[in-house]
Amino acid sequence: MATATDLRRIALSLPGTTEAPHFDRTAFKVRRTYATLAADGRTANLVFTPDEQEFKCQLAPEVFSPVPNAWGKQGWTTITLDAASDEELRAALEMAHGNGAAVKRR
Template sequence: MADAKSFVAAAMALSGTVSAPHFDRTAFKVKRTFATLAADGLSANLAFTPDEQELKCAVASQIFQRIDNKWGLQGWTTMWLSEASDEDVAVALAMAYAHAIGPARKR
Protein backbone atom coordinates (compact mmCIF):
# COMPACT_ATOMS: atom_id res chain seq x y z
CA MET A 1 0.00 0.00 0.00
CA ALA A 2 1.35 3.39 -0.99
CA ASP A 3 1.06 6.52 1.10
CA ALA A 4 1.88 10.23 0.85
CA LYS A 5 5.46 9.70 2.02
CA SER A 6 6.21 7.07 -0.63
CA PHE A 7 4.44 9.17 -3.29
CA VAL A 8 6.57 12.23 -2.49
CA ALA A 9 9.77 10.15 -2.48
CA ALA A 10 8.95 8.61 -5.87
CA ALA A 11 8.01 11.97 -7.40
CA MET A 12 11.11 13.75 -6.11
CA ALA A 13 13.34 10.93 -7.39
CA LEU A 14 12.44 11.90 -10.97
CA SER A 15 15.20 14.07 -12.42
CA GLY A 16 14.66 17.81 -12.14
CA THR A 17 11.43 17.55 -10.18
CA VAL A 18 10.60 20.36 -7.78
CA SER A 19 7.66 20.66 -5.44
CA ALA A 20 5.66 23.79 -4.73
CA PRO A 21 2.36 24.77 -3.14
CA HIS A 22 -0.59 24.59 -5.52
CA PHE A 23 -3.81 25.83 -3.91
CA ASP A 24 -4.53 23.28 -1.15
CA ARG A 25 -2.21 20.70 -2.72
CA THR A 26 1.50 20.15 -3.35
CA ALA A 27 2.49 20.23 -7.03
CA PHE A 28 5.33 18.26 -8.58
CA LYS A 29 6.75 19.70 -11.78
CA VAL A 30 9.61 19.84 -14.21
CA LYS A 31 8.74 21.94 -17.28
CA ARG A 32 5.04 21.55 -16.36
CA THR A 33 3.12 20.17 -13.42
CA PHE A 34 2.69 16.42 -13.78
CA ALA A 35 1.19 15.53 -10.39
CA THR A 36 -0.35 17.04 -7.30
CA LEU A 37 -0.79 15.54 -3.84
CA ALA A 38 -3.89 16.29 -1.76
CA ALA A 39 -3.33 18.06 1.55
CA ASP A 40 -4.71 15.04 3.43
CA GLY A 41 -2.24 12.73 1.63
CA LEU A 42 -4.96 10.27 0.61
CA SER A 43 -4.93 10.92 -3.12
CA ALA A 44 -2.87 12.41 -5.91
CA ASN A 45 -3.81 13.78 -9.31
CA LEU A 46 -1.70 12.87 -12.32
CA ALA A 47 -1.54 14.22 -15.87
CA PHE A 48 -2.14 11.38 -18.32
CA THR A 49 -3.31 11.54 -21.89
CA PRO A 50 -7.05 10.82 -22.24
CA ASP A 51 -6.20 7.41 -23.73
CA GLU A 52 -3.89 6.54 -20.83
CA GLN A 53 -6.54 7.73 -18.40
CA GLU A 54 -9.18 5.54 -20.01
CA LEU A 55 -6.93 2.48 -19.82
CA LYS A 56 -5.82 3.09 -16.22
CA CYS A 57 -9.42 3.65 -15.06
CA ALA A 58 -10.65 0.53 -16.89
CA VAL A 59 -7.88 -1.78 -15.67
CA ALA A 60 -7.57 -0.49 -12.10
CA SER A 61 -10.78 1.36 -11.23
CA GLN A 62 -10.13 0.92 -7.50
CA ILE A 63 -6.95 3.01 -7.90
CA PHE A 64 -7.71 5.48 -10.71
CA GLN A 65 -10.68 7.76 -11.35
CA ARG A 66 -11.12 10.48 -13.95
CA ILE A 67 -11.47 13.90 -12.36
CA ASP A 68 -15.04 15.00 -13.02
CA ASN A 69 -14.39 18.37 -14.63
CA LYS A 70 -12.64 20.03 -17.59
CA TRP A 71 -9.24 18.92 -16.29
CA GLY A 72 -10.42 15.33 -16.19
CA LEU A 73 -11.47 15.52 -19.82
CA GLN A 74 -7.88 16.50 -20.60
CA GLY A 75 -6.51 13.39 -18.85
CA TRP A 76 -6.07 14.50 -15.23
CA THR A 77 -6.75 11.47 -13.08
CA THR A 78 -7.07 10.87 -9.35
CA MET A 79 -5.01 8.06 -7.84
CA TRP A 80 -6.17 6.67 -4.47
CA LEU A 81 -2.92 5.92 -2.67
CA SER A 82 -4.31 3.42 -0.14
CA GLU A 83 -5.38 1.19 -3.04
CA ALA A 84 -2.08 1.49 -4.91
CA SER A 85 1.22 -0.31 -4.49
CA ASP A 86 4.51 1.56 -4.56
CA GLU A 87 5.04 0.06 -8.03
CA ASP A 88 1.66 1.46 -9.19
CA VAL A 89 2.79 4.89 -7.96
CA ALA A 90 6.18 4.67 -9.65
CA VAL A 91 4.70 3.61 -13.00
CA ALA A 92 1.97 6.27 -12.92
CA LEU A 93 4.42 9.02 -11.96
CA ALA A 94 6.86 7.98 -14.70
CA MET A 95 4.06 8.17 -17.25
CA ALA A 96 2.92 11.62 -16.15
CA TYR A 97 6.53 12.84 -15.83
CA ALA A 98 7.29 11.78 -19.42
CA HIS A 99 4.56 14.13 -20.66
CA ALA A 100 5.86 17.00 -18.52
CA ILE A 101 9.40 16.80 -19.90
CA GLY A 102 8.39 16.14 -23.50
CA PRO A 103 6.93 18.51 -26.07
CA ALA A 104 3.57 20.09 -25.26
CA ARG A 105 0.71 17.78 -26.11
CA LYS A 106 -2.57 18.71 -27.69
CA ARG A 107 -5.50 18.26 -25.37
Template sequence: MTTEEEFRELALSLHGTEEVAHFDRRAFKVRRIFASLEPNGDTANLYLTPPEQEQWCDIVPGAFAPVPNKWGSRGWTQVWLAHIKLDDLHAALRAAWSNCGGAE
Protein backbone atom coordinates in the same frame (compact mmCIF):
# COMPACT_ATOMS: atom_id res chain seq x y z
CA MET B 1 -1.29 0.70 -0.08
CA THR B 2 0.95 3.69 -0.73
CA THR B 3 1.55 6.44 1.79
CA GLU B 4 1.71 10.17 1.20
CA GLU B 5 5.45 10.13 1.97
CA GLU B 6 6.07 7.27 -0.49
CA PHE B 7 4.22 9.25 -3.16
CA ARG B 8 6.38 12.29 -2.46
CA GLU B 9 9.61 10.25 -2.56
CA LEU B 10 8.63 8.59 -5.86
CA ALA B 11 7.72 11.90 -7.47
CA LEU B 12 10.94 13.57 -6.33
CA SER B 13 13.02 10.61 -7.53
CA LEU B 14 12.14 11.47 -11.14
CA HIS B 15 14.95 13.47 -12.76
CA GLY B 16 14.52 17.24 -12.62
CA THR B 17 11.42 17.18 -10.42
CA GLU B 18 10.85 19.92 -7.91
CA GLU B 19 8.17 20.27 -5.26
CA VAL B 20 6.15 23.49 -5.39
CA ALA B 21 3.05 24.94 -3.78
CA HIS B 22 -0.08 24.87 -5.94
CA PHE B 23 -3.07 26.45 -4.21
CA ASP B 24 -3.69 24.24 -1.15
CA ARG B 25 -1.67 21.31 -2.51
CA ARG B 26 1.88 20.17 -2.90
CA ALA B 27 2.68 19.82 -6.58
CA PHE B 28 5.51 18.19 -8.49
CA LYS B 29 6.80 19.57 -11.76
CA VAL B 30 9.51 19.30 -14.37
CA ARG B 31 8.63 21.81 -17.07
CA ARG B 32 4.97 21.75 -16.00
CA ILE B 33 3.12 20.27 -13.05
CA PHE B 34 2.62 16.55 -13.57
CA ALA B 35 1.21 15.61 -10.15
CA SER B 36 -0.35 17.16 -7.09
CA LEU B 37 -1.09 15.76 -3.66
CA GLU B 38 -4.21 16.67 -1.70
CA PRO B 39 -3.59 18.20 1.74
CA ASN B 40 -5.12 15.18 3.51
CA GLY B 41 -2.75 12.82 1.66
CA ASP B 42 -5.54 10.45 0.60
CA THR B 43 -5.47 11.22 -3.12
CA ALA B 44 -3.24 12.68 -5.78
CA ASN B 45 -3.86 13.93 -9.30
CA LEU B 46 -1.66 12.92 -12.24
CA TYR B 47 -1.48 14.35 -15.74
CA LEU B 48 -1.94 11.40 -18.07
CA THR B 49 -2.96 11.42 -21.71
CA PRO B 50 -6.61 10.41 -22.20
CA PRO B 51 -5.56 6.96 -23.56
CA GLU B 52 -3.22 6.45 -20.57
CA GLN B 53 -6.01 7.52 -18.23
CA GLU B 54 -8.37 4.98 -19.77
CA GLN B 55 -5.72 2.27 -19.52
CA TRP B 56 -4.99 2.92 -15.83
CA CYS B 57 -8.69 3.15 -14.96
CA ASP B 58 -9.18 -0.27 -16.60
CA ILE B 59 -6.10 -1.86 -14.99
CA VAL B 60 -6.71 -0.60 -11.43
CA PRO B 61 -10.34 0.59 -11.31
CA GLY B 62 -10.43 1.05 -7.54
CA ALA B 63 -7.38 3.31 -7.60
CA PHE B 64 -7.77 5.49 -10.71
CA ALA B 65 -10.61 7.66 -12.00
CA PRO B 66 -10.83 10.77 -14.17
CA VAL B 67 -10.91 14.01 -12.16
CA PRO B 68 -14.65 14.80 -12.06
CA ASN B 69 -14.64 17.99 -14.14
CA LYS B 70 -13.34 19.31 -17.46
CA TRP B 71 -9.77 18.60 -16.32
CA GLY B 72 -10.62 14.90 -16.22
CA SER B 73 -11.51 14.92 -19.90
CA ARG B 74 -8.04 16.35 -20.59
CA GLY B 75 -6.32 13.44 -18.84
CA TRP B 76 -6.06 14.62 -15.24
CA THR B 77 -6.58 11.49 -13.19
CA GLN B 78 -7.30 11.04 -9.50
CA VAL B 79 -5.42 8.30 -7.65
CA TRP B 80 -6.48 6.89 -4.27
CA LEU B 81 -3.21 6.08 -2.54
CA ALA B 82 -4.76 3.47 -0.22
CA HIS B 83 -5.74 1.40 -3.27
CA ILE B 84 -2.56 1.38 -5.34
CA LYS B 85 0.63 -0.63 -5.15
CA LEU B 86 3.91 1.23 -5.15
CA ASP B 87 5.05 -0.29 -8.47
CA ASP B 88 1.85 0.77 -10.25
CA LEU B 89 2.07 4.27 -8.80
CA HIS B 90 5.68 4.59 -9.91
CA ALA B 91 4.75 3.61 -13.48
CA ALA B 92 1.82 6.06 -13.60
CA LEU B 93 3.91 8.87 -12.09
CA ARG B 94 6.63 8.21 -14.65
CA ALA B 95 4.09 8.52 -17.48
CA ALA B 96 2.77 11.81 -16.05
CA TRP B 97 6.33 13.10 -15.59
CA SER B 98 7.16 12.23 -19.21
CA ASN B 99 3.97 13.95 -20.44
CA CYS B 100 5.14 17.19 -18.81
CA GLY B 101 8.67 17.29 -20.15
CA GLY B 102 10.50 14.77 -18.02
CA ALA B 103 13.36 12.90 -19.67
CA GLU B 104 16.29 10.85 -18.46
Protein backbone atom coordinates in the same frame (compact mmCIF):
# COMPACT_ATOMS: atom_id res chain seq x y z
CA MET C 1 -0.47 0.27 -0.01
CA ALA C 2 1.15 3.54 -1.11
CA THR C 3 1.33 6.70 0.99
CA ALA C 4 1.90 10.42 0.49
CA THR C 5 5.46 9.86 1.72
CA ASP C 6 5.98 7.28 -1.03
CA LEU C 7 4.58 9.66 -3.64
CA ARG C 8 6.88 12.49 -2.53
CA ARG C 9 9.94 10.18 -2.43
CA ILE C 10 9.30 8.70 -5.88
CA ALA C 11 8.36 12.01 -7.51
CA LEU C 12 11.44 13.79 -6.19
CA SER C 13 13.64 10.94 -7.44
CA LEU C 14 12.51 11.58 -11.04
CA PRO C 15 14.87 13.80 -13.09
CA GLY C 16 14.29 17.53 -12.79
CA THR C 17 11.33 17.33 -10.42
CA THR C 18 10.69 20.20 -8.03
CA GLU C 19 8.06 20.51 -5.31
CA ALA C 20 6.01 23.68 -4.73
CA PRO C 21 2.73 24.77 -3.14
CA HIS C 22 -0.26 24.74 -5.50
CA PHE C 23 -3.41 26.23 -3.96
CA ASP C 24 -4.38 23.73 -1.20
CA ARG C 25 -2.19 20.99 -2.71
CA THR C 26 1.49 20.26 -3.30
CA ALA C 27 2.62 20.26 -6.93
CA PHE C 28 5.41 18.23 -8.49
CA LYS C 29 6.80 19.78 -11.66
CA VAL C 30 9.37 19.08 -14.33
CA ARG C 31 8.68 21.38 -17.33
CA ARG C 32 5.09 21.65 -16.14
CA THR C 33 3.08 20.21 -13.28
CA TYR C 34 2.59 16.47 -13.59
CA ALA C 35 1.21 15.61 -10.14
CA THR C 36 -0.56 17.34 -7.28
CA LEU C 37 -0.91 15.80 -3.82
CA ALA C 38 -4.06 16.54 -1.80
CA ALA C 39 -3.58 18.29 1.53
CA ASP C 40 -4.89 15.23 3.40
CA GLY C 41 -2.34 12.99 1.61
CA ARG C 42 -4.96 10.43 0.58
CA THR C 43 -5.11 11.15 -3.15
CA ALA C 44 -3.08 12.75 -5.89
CA ASN C 45 -3.92 13.98 -9.37
CA LEU C 46 -1.64 12.91 -12.21
CA VAL C 47 -1.47 14.13 -15.81
CA PHE C 48 -2.01 11.35 -18.34
CA THR C 49 -3.06 11.50 -21.95
CA PRO C 50 -6.76 10.67 -22.38
CA ASP C 51 -5.76 7.24 -23.76
CA GLU C 52 -3.47 6.55 -20.80
CA GLN C 53 -6.23 7.65 -18.44
CA GLU C 54 -8.76 5.32 -20.05
CA PHE C 55 -6.32 2.40 -19.83
CA LYS C 56 -5.40 3.01 -16.17
CA CYS C 57 -9.04 3.51 -15.13
CA GLN C 58 -10.11 0.29 -16.87
CA LEU C 59 -7.15 -1.68 -15.54
CA ALA C 60 -7.55 -0.61 -11.89
CA PRO C 61 -10.80 1.33 -11.26
CA GLU C 62 -10.33 1.04 -7.50
CA VAL C 63 -7.03 2.93 -7.84
CA PHE C 64 -7.58 5.39 -10.73
CA SER C 65 -10.49 7.64 -11.68
CA PRO C 66 -10.82 10.66 -13.98
CA VAL C 67 -10.85 14.05 -12.24
CA PRO C 68 -14.57 14.96 -12.44
CA ASN C 69 -14.36 18.18 -14.47
CA ALA C 70 -12.83 19.65 -17.62
CA TRP C 71 -9.35 18.79 -16.31
CA GLY C 72 -10.39 15.14 -16.24
CA LYS C 73 -11.38 15.30 -19.90
CA GLN C 74 -7.82 16.44 -20.64
CA GLY C 75 -6.40 13.34 -18.91
CA TRP C 76 -5.98 14.46 -15.31
CA THR C 77 -6.56 11.38 -13.18
CA THR C 78 -6.96 10.82 -9.45
CA ILE C 79 -4.99 8.03 -7.79
CA THR C 80 -6.23 6.77 -4.42
CA LEU C 81 -2.98 6.13 -2.64
CA ASP C 82 -4.07 3.53 -0.08
CA ALA C 83 -5.56 1.43 -2.92
CA ALA C 84 -2.35 1.59 -5.00
CA SER C 85 0.65 -0.68 -4.72
CA ASP C 86 4.11 0.87 -4.67
CA GLU C 87 4.63 -0.51 -8.20
CA GLU C 88 1.39 1.04 -9.48
CA LEU C 89 2.32 4.39 -7.94
CA ARG C 90 5.83 4.35 -9.40
CA ALA C 91 4.60 3.40 -12.88
CA ALA C 92 1.89 6.08 -12.77
CA LEU C 93 4.30 8.77 -11.60
CA GLU C 94 6.83 7.83 -14.27
CA MET C 95 4.11 8.07 -16.93
CA ALA C 96 2.90 11.43 -15.60
CA HIS C 97 6.49 12.70 -15.32
CA GLY C 98 7.02 11.88 -19.01
CA ASN C 99 3.92 13.89 -19.86
CA GLY C 100 5.06 16.78 -17.68
CA ALA C 101 8.49 16.76 -19.29
CA ALA C 102 7.14 16.75 -22.84
CA VAL C 103 7.15 20.01 -24.73
CA LYS C 104 3.58 20.87 -25.57
CA ARG C 105 3.27 21.93 -29.20
CA ARG C 106 0.58 24.27 -30.43
